[in-house]
Amino acid sequence: MTDHVTHVTHPLVQHKLTLMRQMTTSTAEFRQLLREISQLLAYEVTRDLNVTTRRISTPIQEMDAPVLDGRKLALVSILRAGNGLLDGMLDLIPSARVGFVGLYRDEETLEPVQYYFKVPDRLDERLVIAVDPMLATGNSSVAAIDLLKQAGATNIQFMCLLAAPEGIERMREAHPDVPIVTAAIDEKLNENGYIVPGLGDAGDRMFGTK
């Protein structure tokens, strides 16, 4: 672990992650667990969110109370698996603006190919939280963050479920200014670019495809 990477070791996160890794876990359970973990990871990744104050009345007196400045946040899902993390985060921060980056991994070259890009305006004024459950080779995460920076983002965090050491290193080289929050750092990548021991293909497990 370095200051570039926050490994969330909370027992609830670790327990839910173990359930997700098990191949006997159903699609419905997997999706629900991902939603729950994303809320726990969101707690970590939103620590530095901008807070403003609002004048409110409690039953006792008036006060200036802290509230999130939701306009200053953009959640960006790296399609398609990122949507599993996005849903839980939106439960917690419903006012967040949302963007999507569509990248698929060419199964032979393992290189990312872009097919969709739509993000909120004024990215330069927002904390941008990019979400993708699997930081494997790091190729698609680096490409997605390249695109977000081209669109103006300067304050970006990356949230994932599992990270391979290779992906962390690739991100550190390409985007040392982007902190990573993850529930686990696994052993390695296999020859097909899958995280070992991992949990398989996150998108397939989430959506019941093969």
Ligand code: URA
């Ligand atoms: N993407 C996945 O869904 N799983 C991996 O192990 C690697 C990349």
